[in-house]
Amino acid sequence: MLAIAVLFVLRLYAEELTEMALVPDVEFTEQDPLEANAYQDPAMWFSRPGKGVNDPARWQPAFSEELSSRGALEEREDAKETPDFAVFFVHPTSFLENDAWNAPLDHEDSQNRARLMVRGMASAFNRASEVWVPRYRQATYGAFLTDSPEAGRALDAAYADIEQAFDFFVDSVPEGTPIVLAGHSQGGYHVVRLLTDKLKGTPLMDRVAVAYPIGMPISMETDLPALGLPACASGQQAGCVASWASFAEPADPGQYLRLYNETPGIDGESRSDTPIVCFNPLTGTLNGSADAERNLGTLVPDGDLSNGELLAGAVPARCDPQSGILLIGDPPELGQYVLPGNNYHVYDIPLFWRNLQADVVNRVRAWQPAQAS
Numbered sequence: 001m002l003a004i005a006v007l008f009v010l011r012l013y014a015e016e017l018t019e020m021a022l023v024p025d026v027e028f029t030e031q032d033p034l035e036a037n038a039y040q041d042p043a044m045w046f047s048r049p050g051k052g053v054n055d056p057a058r059w060q061p062a063f064s065e066e067l068s069s070r071g072a073l074e075e076r077e078d079a080k081e082t083p084d085f086a087v088f089f090v091h092p093t094s095f096l097e098n099d100a101w102n103a104p105l106d107h108e109d110s111q112n113r114a115r116l117m118v119r120g121m122a123s124a125f126n127r128a129s130e131v132w133v134p135r136y137r138q139a140t141y142g143a144f145l146t147d148s149p150e151a152g153r154a155l156d157a158a159y160a161d162i163e164q165a166f167d168f169f170v171d172s173v174p175e176g177t178p179i180v181l182a183g184h185s186q187g188g189y190h191v192v193r194l195l196t197d198k199l200k201g202t203p204l205m206d207r208v209a210v211a212y213p214i215g216m217p218i219s220m221e222t223d224l225p226a227l228g229l230p231a232c233a234s235g236q237q238a239g240c241v242a243s244w245a246s247f248a249e250p251a252d253p254g255q256y257l258r259l260y261n262e263t264p265g266i267d268g269e270s271r272s273d274t275p276i277v278c279f280n281p282l283t284g285t286l287n288g289s290a291d292a293e294r295n296l297g298t299l300v301p302d303g304d305l306s307n308g309e310l311l312a313g314a315v316p317a318r319c320d321p322q323s324g325i326l327l328i329g330d331p332p333e334l335g336q337y338v339l340p341g342n343n344y345h346v347y348d349i350p351l352f353w354r355n356l357q358a359d360v361v362n363r364v365r366a367w368q369p370a371q372a373s
Contacts, residue, residue: 023142024098028150031102031137031157039134039168046091046118047133056119057089057131061299061353062309084129085209085364086173087180089122090162090187091133092215093141101154102137111135120299120308121184121349124356128180130173134165138186147262155189162190163198170204178209178367180360184349188213188243192227195241196266200228209367210360211241215348217256217324218243218277222265231277235284235359238367242279242359245324246317246348248331252341253323276324281352282317284359289318292329297354301335308350315351 038044047057094113095103103110118133125131139154173179183191191213199205205228218224218241224231232240247253261272280288282295295317297310316329328344328351337346349356 022096022098022140023146023148024101024140024150026099026101028101028153030153031160034161034164039165044135044165045133046115046135047089047122047131049130049132055131056115057087057122057133058126059119059123060126061123061307063297064300064309064311081365082127082361083178083364083368084174085178085180085360086130086169087122087125087128087132087182087360088166088169089118089125089131089133090136090183090190091117091122092183092185092187093138093144095138095140097140098142101140101143101150102157103140105135105137110138114138117184120301122182124349124353125180125182125360127357127361129177132165132169132172134162134169136161136165144186144259155186158186159190159193162194166194166198177207178364178371179204179207180209180212180364182212182360183214185215185345188216192216192218192223192266195227195229200226205229206239206371209238210363212356212360213241213243215245215345216243217245217260219260219265219271219274220277221274222267222269222271224277226266231286232279232284232363233286235362236366238363238370240363241277242281243277244279244281244319244326244348245276246328246344246351247325248328248338248342248344250342251320251323251325251327253325253343254341256325256341256343257323278319278324278326280317280319280326281355281359284355284362287319287321290316292316295352295355296358298332298334299350299353300333301350303335310354312354317352 047055091114095110122133136158139158143151143154181191191211227241229239229241232242265271278287282290292313292315295313295315297312298314299308300311301308315332318327320327334347339345
C-alpha cells in the first residue's frame with residue numbers, strides 16, 4: 001500500500017546520484033488548464049462520496065489478533081459519537097520519471113501507486129462523513145531535489161489542479177460542515193499553499209477543524225505565522241496545524257535538514273536553524289514524548305504491500321528538541337521503503353495510523369463547541 005519505487009532507488013544511490021537520476025533534464029512544458037468543470041467527473045477523484053466499496057480511502061485495515069475484539073468494540077463506540085466532517089486529502093508524489101516535470105493523468109504506474117498511497121494513508125481519515133481525494137498532475141519526485149525554476153513551475157502547475165479540485169470540494173460539502181485538510185509530502189506542500197493562498201483571511205478558514213501537512217517541515221518562525229493557524233499544542237485544540245517527520249534511531253537527518261535550511265520560508269526569510277514544528281501523534285501535543293504503549297495501532301504492510309494489519313504498542317515517538325524531527329526508537333520492520341539516514345518519511349502516517357484516526361475525530365469534536373460559542 002506504500003509502493004513508492006523511488007525509495008528503492010534511494011537505497012542504492014548516493015545523494016548526488018539520486019539527484020542525477022530523478023531530476024528531469026528536459027524543458028518544462030506548460031500544461032493546458034483543465035476544463036472548468038473537470039472535477040465534476042467522478043473519474044477525477046480517487047475518493048469522493050458515491051465511490052462505494054471501491055473507494056480506497058474507506059479501507060479499514062484488520063486488527064492484529066490481540067487487538068481484534070477490543071478494536072472492534074472501540075470502533076463501534078467511537079462511531080456513535082463522531083460528528084459529520086469532510087476531509088480534503090492530497091496524496092504524495094507517485095510520479096518518479098525524469099522525462100517530464102509533471103505527471104500525465106493517464107500515466108498508469110503513477111496512478112496505481114497513488115491509489116495504493118490513498119489506501120494506506122487517507123484511510124486514517126475514514127471516520128469522516130465525506131473523504132475527497134483528487135487526482136492531479138503532480139510534480140515529479142525530482143522537483144523536490146532541485147531549486148531550479150522548472151521545479152517551481154512544475155509545483156505551481158500541480159497546485160493549479162489542486163486549487164480547482166478544492167473549489168469543487170467546497171461547493172459540494174454541506175454549508176457549515178467542518179473541514180479537515182490533509183496531505184503527505186507533496187500533498188502536504190499543497191495543503192500549506194491552500195492555507196496561505198486560498199483560506200487565510202477568509203470566512204472559510206473558520207471551518208477548518210485541523211490541517212495536517214504531514215512530512216513537510218514547517219518553521220515556527222518563518223512559516224507558521226503565514227499559515228493563519230497555530231500549531232496543535234494540546235490534544236483538544238481545534239483550528240490548528242499538525243506536522244511531523246519520522247526518523248528511526250540512530251537518525252541521520254542531514255539531507256532533510258540541509259534541504260530545509262536552504263529553502264526560504266513562506267515569509268521569504270531564511271529558515272536556517274529555525275525550530276521546526278514537531279507534532280507528536282501519540283500525545284497530541286507539540287514536542288511531546290511517549291512510550292510505545294501509547295501507540296494504538298501501527299499499520300504494518302504485508303510483503304506485497306497489498307494489505308496490512310494494525311499492531312498496537314509497536315512504535316514510540318519523541319520530538320528531538322535540536323533537530324525538530326520525530327524519533328521512533330529502534331527501526332521497526334515495516335518494509336524496504338526506508339530512506340537513507342533511517343528516514344521513515346513514507347511511513348509517517350502508517351506508523352501512527354490509529355492515533356491519527358482518533359486525533360482528527362477529537363479535534364472535530366473540539367471544533368463543534370468552539371463554533372457554538
